[in-house]
Amino acid sequence: MKFDIEEFRQRRKTDFEGAWHAGPSVITPPAAAGIYPRYTYRRAKVHPIFDTIARLREAYLSMGFDEAMVPVFIDEQDVYRQFGPEAAAVLDRVYYVGGLPRPNVGISRERLDAIAAITGSPVDEATGEKLMKCLHGYKKGKFDGDDLTHEMSVALGVDDGVVVHILDTVFPEFRELAPESSRTTLRSHMTSGWFLSLAQMWDKRPLPIRMFSVDRCFRREQEEDATHLRTYHSASCIVAGEDVTVDEGKAVAEGLLSAFGFTEFRFQPDEKRSKYYMPETQTEVYGKHPVHGWVEVATFGIYSPAALAEYGVGVPVMNLGMGVERLAMVLTQAEDVRKLSFAQLYPPVYSDTELAKAVGLREEPQTLEGRRAVAAIVATAAPHANEPSPCEFPAWTGELFGKTVTISVAEPEENSRLLGPAALNEVFVRNGAILGVPDTEKFAEVRAEGVPTGISFLYAAANLAVARIEEAARLGEGTSVQVKMSKHPSDVNLKIEEYAMRYVTDNKKKLDLRGPVFLTVTSKIQ
Numbered sequence: 001m002k003f004d005i006e007e008f009r010q011r012r013k014t015d016f017e018g019a020w021h022a023g024p025s026v027i028t029p030p031a032a033a034g035i036y037p038r039y040t041y042r043r044a045k046v047h048p049i050f051d052t053i054a055r056l057r058e059a060y061l062s063m064g065f066d067e068a069m070v071p072v073f074i075d076e077q078d079v080y081r082q083f084g085p086e087a088a089a090v091l092d093r094v095y096y097v098g099g100l101p102r103p104n105v106g107i108s109r110e111r112l113d114a115i116a117a118i119t120g121s122p123v124d125e126a127t128g129e130k131l132m133k134c135l136h137g138y139k140k141g142k143f144d145g146d147d148l149t150h151e152m153s154v155a156l157g158v159d160d161g162v163v164v165h166i167l168d169t170v171f172p173e174f175r176e177l178a179p180e181s182s183r184t185t186l187r188s189h190m191t192s193g194w195f196l197s198l199a200q201m202w203d204k205r206p207l208p209i210r211m212f213s214v215d216r217c218f219r220r221e222q223e224e225d226a227t228h229l230r231t232y233h234s235a236s237c238i239v240a241g242e243d244v245t246v247d248e249g250k251a252v253a254e255g256l257l258s259a260f261g262f263t264e265f266r267f268q269p270d271e272k273r274s275k276y277y278m279p280e281t282q283t284e285v286y287g288k289h290p291v292h293g294w295v296e297v298a299t300f301g302i303y304s305p306a307a308l309a310e311y312g313v314g315v316p317v318m319n320l321g322m323g324v325e326r327l328a329m330v331l332t333q334a335e336d337v338r339k340l341s342f343a344q345l346y347p348p349v350y351s352d353t354e355l356a357k358a359v360g361l362r363e364e365p366q367t368l369e370g371r372r373a374v375a376a377i378v379a380t381a382a383p384h385a386n387e388p389s390p391c392e393f394p395a396w397t398g399e400l401f402g403k404t405v406t407i408s409v410a411e412p413e414e415n416s417r418l419l420g421p422a423a424l425n426e427v428f429v430r431n432g433a434i435l436g437v438p439d440t441e442k443f444a445e446v447r448a449e450g451v452p453t454g455i456s457f458l459y460a461a462a463n464l465a466v467a468r469i470e471e472a473a474r475l476g477e478g479t480s481v482q483v484k485m486s487k488h489p490s491d492v493n494l495k496i497e498e499y500a501m502r503y504v505t506d507n508k509k510k511l512d513l514r515g516p517v518f519l520t521v522t523s524k525i526q
């Protein structure tokens, strides 16, 4: 809050200690949501795959590679030209592009009568003619499929909604259409796009050409598993130039991967020997990472002149590529690429800090004065927790809703103590369990290793009490609020957000916020 500068300036001169100790009085007491870990600066989560892509793009650009977008749709014939005898095996793993054929729809008298039965008026010859033209135009591709309904509604002079009904009942052939495949495939390797690109540019630009693209590839995997997706990202580059050798691959691998913290590199001939690479050039790159050790991270090779010649390309071309998802798995130590890529489709995993943010209060005072009263109740009750009863301690006097209110903490019954034994329990989250624990030897580990929520049972109960005292003060009344046994979080004014409750129960974690609190707070209007 704002404070009086002059007052502190003067007090400092006459009573330095006093001015120093008065420091906390200028802090606005926060509501429960204003206490860490509920109060935080939240950084939006970046997707690990797109984050890796962003870093790869940066790394390529910093090495002088120009960014390209290479074709996704690859004709089957190109796969033969690039992969030679291997093409059949590659084609087994590609998606062919298919679609619905456009049916040849005839218009008979019965159909026109059926339409008339729906629209309620006979279809004359001219309208039948228009409808025929419309369906013919559709077959010939004169307009898109999603415009068919509208075009038919114009031809028939009826509403779009009626046409939908007509299509459904009079022209069942539309519903029965089965997709047909073309000979076009979705690229399974970036290489397919690079050959098409090189054919166009290799002799029209200064050499060497250095280009990269980080983009999707598609594989018709029989099944997705922990390391295979049906569509993944490849970070691929080419260097085309007269003097390109395998050392180009080694140098690019080191330059690129050192940006990800890899420090040493080993190059090993790849057993795979793809036919689009020159013999003896296909190389696996292993990188040593300070955290993850030696891992296979990339493959490079020099395109075979036999394949390049098919595209009229007359210089050696080095190609290096890596699976982005696999690199991201290494960097994040993920075990399953499906969960890494489509995290939202899987049950969430919350850290203890994230769960601690989900623990809050059900009721709180609405006024700043009310919050001060809560702090005063806690400050008064905690040191007197074990005071024998009956006993009463004045905690706070101040203004609530225009009334002067005095608040005390009391235990009217005999042979007890001011507070119950669990009143000073604090709520911690440890390994997914939400626990209210006292400051004793038995729970030392929970308190040391767990994440504190910044909420004690006393603090929670005091908030409830002052919220009620405020309500009463508004009506000009005093009141007495008692919190007894805590069996459920709500008994002690604690609120666990629904998603956190769900997480706790789904993962069979413990939720234990039980215990005897026995706090009595009374208010009087003066």
Ligand code: ATP
Binding pocket: 219, 221, 227, 228, 229, 230, 231, 232, 233, 234, 299, 322, 323, 324, 325, 326
């Ligand atoms: P794997 O043996 O793992 O099935 P591959 O050797 O057939 O892969 P390549 O054709 O060499 O794969 O593809 C190069 C890189 O692309 C692989 O090392 C991998 O990082 C990545 N990759 C290939 N297929 C997939 C996929 N289905 N999902 C995710 N990444 C893949």
